[in-house]
Amino acid sequence: MTAETILYICIAAFVSLAVAIFMYGYKTRYTGNLRWVFGAxxxxxxxxxxVLIINPKFKSNTYTVEKPKLPILLDNSSSIAELRGNDNVQSLAQALKENEDLNEKFDVNFFSFGSDFGALDSLSFTEKNTNIAYALSQTDKLFRSELAPTVLVTDGNQTLGSDYEFSSVANKNAIYPLIVGDSIQYTDLKIEQLNSNRYAFLKNKFPVEAIVVYNGTGSISSQFLIQQGANTVFRETVTLSETDNTKTISLTLPASSVGLQQYTAQILPIEDEKNTVNNSKRFAVEVIDQATNVLVVSNIIHPDLGALKKSITSNEQRTYTVKKPTEAVSVLNDYQLIVLFQPDRSFAAVFSEIDKLKKNTLTFGGASTDWSFLNSVQESFRKDVTNQTEDASATINSNYGTFAVEDIGFDDFPPLQTNFGALEITVPHETLLQQNIDGFDSGSPMLATSELNGKRDAIWDGEGIWKWRAQSYRDTKSFEKFDEFTGKLIQYLASNKRRSRLEVSSETFYYNNNQIRLSAQYFDQNFVFDPRASINITISNEETNERIVFPLLLKDNFYEVDLNSLNAGEYRYTVSVANENVSRSGSFTILDYNVEQQFGNANVTKLRRLATNSGGKSYFLSEYPELIRTLLSDTNYQSIQKSEQKIVPLIDWKYLLAIIVAALAAEWFIRKYNGLI
Structure with missing residues (x-):
């Protein structure tokens, strides 16, 4: 309290005492003890x-001791079990939890990781992928502002994500790897990587690339084979040595039959080879007899065209061609979808031909669009003509029901440039993305689709989608989310298939180390998406005839089921709606490929470089007591005492009000008891 406040309190005490003496000590009618009681x-x-009116403020200091954090990351992937380190990791986790000295000095936090990262629940060592880079980046985000040395318990073998040795350079805290597995380099011959197309077209050839790696001494010779069933479709002799230990084999295979074609690539094992699992890899190619051809008509050069090309051709079933309006008129009939990029008056003949051929279209509007021409040449939409532009952000319409679409983070994407004014769509349509100006819904669609008399069209009013694709990569470290969104739009517009009440989306084949998901949409009699439906999928294994039923769960504007629990094999499925005579059937194949079995030992060299670059030190799992001693003896990791000062005004002290009430109540009771009221 300040001196001024203390003075006011003294004056208050003097005034209160003077008033009490005046009332009960001078010319009072009360005698004896009553006047002293009433006066007090x-x-x-x-x-x-x-005092309550003066409201003095009191300061209080509280002191807390904050320990340094110690995140411990445990590799929960199946490669730990393959290297026979699962029991040792379990024992280590228990020992670290029970170490009193470690827990006294550090605030210990346990996490597990495989393809994902999260707080430790239990260790099963069944994760089908390992993403060490993601685990380290998430840990850095959690503890970047704190002193937190990181203990990384892993074999160092990563199957997903960016290179953790280089991506972790920016990590603030030191990393201490505890290396799981054998460091001895055994003689090993393996297929390091196999690349092939997912789709091929009938009567064409598709490329296959295999990278064969040899670890050992001396020279060896082996046979590289590709088999389809019992038939060998490719054979080559491979010679490798200690110095020349890598060979890339490139070949093409004919796509002679429609449907799913399965192959096995194999490098024959050499004598005394310990790990032969990594000598073979299965792959599949779906052969189709027709591609989806997309024609982009544009009079300008724009980075959006590059982003569109990358997104569209990320699916090998689609081809992408760009032509000027004068070149496009004569070839429109060769394409299933026409993309009209920022049309102007040179597009007049293109629009005329599209009307004759009833071609599906996707129209992009932007700063270079001639809206006067566009308003006059078609009747599906119109926009007021202005010479001003504005930036518009996008908000997804969660009730969009034409096809299943997921929110990929549109709210966080950069705004697109569009001409000022409202876009009015004059035909029955559904809005997929809504325009948002400065945080307010403009009431104007940014992306909308329509279907009229069997012809499908879409209008996308905004330029700059290349920024969206780049932002999606920054957020997820992959273009997959954005390309999948664009792919669904292209797939819908390029097809004239009649819409049904139950739409099911699935792949022809999956690898069992990737996510296996199937999605569906169900519409009522008026073709409005029904979020209240009960949808199940019945799956039958073609070999064992075992039947399993899974429910599909509602997610945004579609239903989805996760099938990662299924083993490798061929399956048939039926998706049905409860209490409705509506169902869809199909089939898919799950290919067996366990990437975690490809490693014969721990990646010691990489983990040691990781430790050195971060300022930490690496240890083998059996040396964990030495790691504990290092952490305990390091004077850089000390507890910090923090003080917090709180200023509390007296008006917040509820007991003062209780004292006032008690004093008044006591005075009233005494007066009543003595018959003075």
Whole structure:
């Protein structure tokens, strides 16, 4: 309290005492003890009220001791079990949890990781992928502002994500790897990587690329084979040595039959090879007899065209061609979808031909669009003609029901440039993305689709989608989310298939180390998406005839089921709606490929470089007591005492009000008891 406040309190005490003496000590009608009691109670009441008016403030200091954090990341992938380190990791986790000295000095936090990252629940060592880079980046985000040395318990073998040795350079805290597995380099011959197309077209050839790696001494010779069933479709002799230990084999295979074609690539094992699992890899190619051809008509050069090309051709079933309006008129009939990029008056013949051929279209509007021409040449939409532009952000319409679409983070994407004014769509349509100007819904669609008389069209009013694709990569470290969104739009517009009440989306084949998901949409009699439906999928294994039923769960504007629990094999499925005579059937194949079995030992060299670059030190799992001693003896990791000062005004002290009430109540009760009221 300040000196001024103390002075006011003294004055309040003097005034309260003077009033009490005047009322009960000077010319009072009360005698004896009553006047002393009433005087004291009145002093307490008046003084408390005056102090409450003055409202002095009290300062209090609280002290806390904050320990340094110690995140411990445990590799939960199946490669740990393959290297026979699962029991040792379990024992280590228990030992670290029970170490009193470690827990006294550090605030210990346990996490597990495989393809994902999260707080430790239990260790099963069944994760089908390992993403060490993601685990380290998430840990850095959690503890970047704190002193937190990181203990990384892993074999160092990563199957997903960016290179953790280089991506972790920016990590603030030191990393201490505890290396799981054998460091001895055994003689090993393996297929390091196999690349092939997912789709091929009938009567064409598709490329296959295999990278064969040899670890050992001396020279060896082996046979590289590709088999389809019992038939060998490719054979080559491979010679490798200690110095020349890598060979890339490139070949093409004919796509002679429609449907799913399965192959096995194999490098024959050499004598005394310990790990032969990594000598073979299965792959599949779906052969189709027709591609989806997309024609982009544009009079300008724009980075959006590059982003569109990358997104569209990320699916090998689609081809992408760009032509000027004068070149496009004569070839429109060769394409299933026409993309009209920022049309101007040179597009007049293109629009005329599209009307004759009833071609599906996707129209992009932007700063270079001639809206006067566009308003006059078609009747599906119109926009007021202005010479001003504005930036518009996008908000997804969660009730969009034409096809299943997921929110990929549109709210966080950069705004697109569009011409100022409202876009009015004059035909029955559904809005997929809504325009948002400065945080307010403009009431104007940014992306909308329509279907009229069997012809499908879409209008996308905004330029700059290349920024969206780049932002999607920054957020997820992959273009997959954005390309999948664009792909669904292209797939819908390029097809003239009649819409049904139950739409099911699935792949022809999956690898069992990737996510296996199937999605569906269900519409009522008016073709409005029904979020209340109960949808199940019945899956039958073609070999064992075992039947399993899974429910599909509602997610945004579609239903989805996760099938990662299924083993490798061929399956048939039926998706059905409860209490409705509506169902869809199909089939898919799950290919067996366990990437975690490809490693014969721990990646010691990489983990040691990781430790050195971060300022930490690496240890083998059996040396964990030495790691504990290092952490305990390091003077850089000390607890910090923090003080927090709180300023509390007296008006917040509820007991003062209780004192005032008690004093007044006591005075009233005494007066009543003595018959003075």
């Amino acid at each position: 109670l009145r002093f307490i009441t008046l003084f408390s009220i005056l």
